[in-house]
Amino acid sequence: MAECTECENLNCLIKKHSLDEKIKDFLKNKHTIKCKKSQQFIMEGTPAHGLFFTYKGKVKVAKTGADEREQIVRFAKDGDIIGHRGGFGSSKYYSISAQALEDSSLCYFSKEDLKNILLNIPSLTFDFMLFYADELSESETRVRKLAQMTVKERVIDSLLYIDKKFGSTDGLFNVSLSRKDYAEYSGTTEEQVIRILSTLKKQNLINAKGRKLGIKNFEALKEEISKHTLNMYT
Amino acid sequence: MAECTECENLNCLIKKHSLDEKIKDFLKNKHTIKCKKSQQFIMEGTPAHGLFFTYKGKVKVAKTGADEREQIVRFAKDGDIIGHRGGFGSSKYYSISAQALEDSSLCYFSKEDLKNILLNIPSLTFDFMLFYADELSESETRVRKLAQMTVKERVIDSLLYIDKKFGSTDGLFNVSLSRKDYAEYSGTTEEQVIRILSTLKKQNLINAKGRKLGIKNFEALKEEISKHTLNMYT
DNA sequence: TAATAAAACTGCTATATAACAGTTTTTTGT
DNA sequence: ACAAAAAACTGTTATATAGCAGTTTTATTA
The missing domain is CATH 1.10.10.10 (Winged helix-like DNA-binding domain superfamily/Winged helix DNA-binding domain)
Known part of the structure; x- marks a missing residue:
């Protein structure tokens, strides 16, 4: 798999900051994972040790409700973050499950590595914050649409x-x-x-x-x- | 109104970082606003110049849908942030309206001031990021509940x-x-x-x-x- | 505190949506 | 390429929810 500096996913937040000197060591700790179609790679409720990025592929992200009924909360494509809700925040567990819609490749970083780098690169943290703010925006619009x-x-x-x-x-x-x-x-x-x-x-x-x-x-x-x-x- | 350093709203992110040297000048730019019961102090769709914090009071935050139908997205109490979605992120406009449920006092900071301080205090930015991540968490749970x-x-x-x-x-x-x-x-x-x-x-x-x-x-x-x-x- | 407005409430009816049971078509794996 | 499984589809019925019209109660303010 390509180095982050060479990656084509321009929308990826890591890629965007990959030329920063302070991020070099961090990037060495990236893991890459291959996923077959319909393989579930995040299980809701399991301990969240880190965070995924879609390198190439398509993914559905869902929450399980009553009687095993699923609610798809979003879809992800190349460059998108997955599992970000368990990555940080107050919970230790993944609050969603993620399943590949086709054969996909994923990048993985551990929670600890990410936390370190975020506290050292304010502009990256700021971008992460903006990302969450925008996701929140979309989610609240979805609340309204589901209700109305x-x-x-x-x-x-x-x-x-x-x-x-x-x-x-x-x-x-x-x-x-x-x-x-x-x-x-x-x-x-x-x-x-x-x-x-x-x-x-x-x-x-x-x-x-x-x-x-x-x-x-x-x-x-x-x-x-x-x-x-x-x-x-x- | 009290200085941030003296404030009782321990859950307020600004209060939490108010002893940081780098935030001192920023705090001087705080504005305070008094709101009467049922007064609307944020109008959906108007340009977002900054961000509010509830000092004392209770507020409802809503989005307007078809036929002027309102969808309340959250409630806010002492220490809570309001208007954060227009404060940063991709939009220049408030995506919600906010109305006081009782006589309330609000703290206000401009977008520019906040952006400056966030890029200078990584731990504050990190806390803001966590805040958004948790809000997103709750919003997605709400999506599931509304659907199921x-x-x-x-x-x-x-x-x-x-x-x-x-x-x-x-x-x-x-x-x-x-x-x-x-x-x-x-x-x-x-x-x-x-x-x-x-x-x-x-x-x-x-x-x-x-x-x-x-x-x-x-x-x-x-x-x-x-x-x-x-x-x-x- | 009386007058007026707003909110809370009730029964009835219309409508949208879900559930069920079964058939046909498409996809998957050997 | 075939068998088996999964997905797509259809008609019918049951149920949940919304809408309407009107009454009663509570809140507001002159």
């Missing part, structure tokens, strides 16, 4: 989110999610997602080749949720 | 939250919220809240003197939502 949107609106919102996050090629998302994944992100059931997707298909608003989905009419979909997105200062 | 709990469970959860946040005296919460406030926090309607509260009253699980509420049987209420709180590693 209808199921159909939430499903449409999740389609737009997936396109924004992973992008599309030839009208199909660059990631393959199950209907259940969409349900677990949107806070509804698989059946509802299926019904809504089939309506959208009939209305010619989305593409569907087998399980693969994509957006055909962005404007119409955005219009359907516009009343919830007008006043968004995120 | 029933309305009744969410209302019970909000009662337990209010007791934990503001405490109770003689079996009544130390804060006076309207039924609508509970609805806007729980993600439901006023009528549902009223119905559920009246059921809980009949079951002798809560106290109600006029609009004032309190918890009578903690165990029973916790039991009702236990399936959602068992695996909580927050």
Whole structure:
């Protein structure tokens, strides 16, 4: 795997500061991990010893609720941090689980190493702080949307989110999610997602080749949720 | 208003670092603001120039959604930060509004001053980072709860939250919220809240003197939502 | 403290969403 | 390429939640 200084993930906070003299020794302690598709590499509730970065790949991050029901809290792609909530903060345990959506490579740093380097490079700490602040922003917007949107609106919102996050090629998302994944992100059931997707298909608003989905009419979909997105200062 | 060094709000991050030499000049730039009950001192969407701390008082923090519908994202008491999402991060605007629930005093620092001091005191920046990480933790738990709990469970959860946040005296919460406030926090309607509260009253699980509420049987209420709180590693 | 406004409450009805049971299609692993 | 498993899908029914309209109680303020 590439050195951090050579890494292409420009959005990665470690990469951004990798030329700093003080970070050199720290970077030597990086571990790299290979993950097969659908492999779970973080288990909710287990002791958190460190923090992952996606080097290459796609990941879903979820919390388990009552009756083993999953709530997907976010998705991650190249350069994204994973497990950051257990990495620091008041808890010793991972509060989420993480599962690879496709074969992926991960970078790993221990909590101790990170804490050391953060207290020594204020600009890095500051960037981490901004990262958390932005994540908080998105999470609070999600709270509002879950509380105020209808199921159909939430499903449409999740389609737009997936396109924004992973992008599309030839009208199909660059990631393959199950209907259940969409349900677990949107806070509804698989059946509802299926019904809504089939309506959208009939209305010619989305593409569907087998399980693969994509957006055909962005404007119409955005219009359907516009009343919830007008006043968004995120 | 008291000097930060003399302040009783031990949970305040500024207070915690107020003895640091490097923070002295910064503290001189503190402004203090008095707020009457139900006065709104942060408007969603307006330019964010700085960040507030509750000196004494109680505040509700909300986001406005479709059709002017409010979603309360959190409550704040003595020592709590308010408006932190607009204070830094990618947005120039406040993404929330804040309203005093009773006559309150606030401390205010400008964005620029804060940014300066944060880049100079790594331990303070680190504490801010931890603060955001913990807030994110709570917000993500809230996402799961909104997606998976029933309305009744969410209302019970909000009662337990209010007791934990503001405490109770003689079996009544130390804060006076309207039924609508509970609805806007729980993600439901006023009528549902009223119905559920009246059921809980009949079951002798809560106290109600006029609009004032309190918890009578903690165990029973916790039991009702236990399936959602068992695996909580927050 | 009386008048007015706001909040709390109730019953009824409409609607959205979830749950169930079964069928068809697609994916996966050998 | 085939068998088995998983995922996608559909119709029907049950249930939870929201919306409405009106009444009563509590709070506000002139």
